[in-house]
Amino acid sequence: MKDSNKKIIIFDDDEDILSICSYILEEQGWEVHTFTDCNNITEKVSGILPDVILMDNWIPDAGGIIATQTLKKTEALKDIPVIYFSANSDIQILANHAGAQTFLAKPFDLEELERVINKVLVTG
Template structure:
């Protein structure tokens, strides 16, 4: 790896198209991207990567994004990793705060929004 300070991101979404688009865009920007289509064993998945930021879909099998995010937020090792909650649900703001996510992104989003949201949440976390 030419850059040992690669920023890492984990994306949880059961929509393969969204995963591949997001992964493509973020890899172009130098992110190391890890994608999962379910949130089973979420603690193990996130601990294995220790990402700088997590993107969490609301409708992710099996437990769903809220439970998955809450699980991360109750884990001492993982609770400080910022979570960006994303969903097409009109209640996204409510869902995100219920989940304990740092911020949210409404679907469909454009890629500029994705980039802005990620850099905002990283600035707040640092």
């Protein structure tokens, strides 16, 4: 049964966010992978092939926009939904620019996190 877990990658350099999100999502049966930088992003994502990616805007080194664009240009990875998250007030513009499916403004509550993840899983 373990193999059927949904997998998610969270890219964020904020350890608090990683630990809170990991805890909540693992409770719901997700297999959570976290990275504090987006270096070698295609290798990181290819090695896991998650169902969903959460991408922080300010992730070192290249930043969330370039990281997301890199994934969207990679044939094998471009269909994985990316949820862009940031405290930036222009998050919608940033997410569109990055090519992300949707976005989540920080600070967010956990119901919102779940709702956004479930939405991209349903719509793909």
